[in-house]
Amino acid sequence: MRCFSRKPSEAEMARLLELTAGQQNPQESLEDIFWSMLNSREFLFNH
Numbered sequence: 001m002r003c004f005s006r007k008p009s010e011a012e013m014a015r016l017l018e019l020t021a022g023q024q025n026p027q028e029s030l031e032d033i034f035w036s037m038l039n040s041r042e043f044l045f046n047h
Helices: 010-020 026-038 041-046
Strands: none
Touching (some): 010 026, 026 041
């Protein structure tokens, strides 16, 4: 919601859960994903 001003699609949510599953430090993984979203084209064009 913070990056794209919309809820993630089911495919996006599944991919997020897949990427963070089994990580020793899930917060670090989520921080990396957040930064990649901030640098995405969708964020740049919407904001």
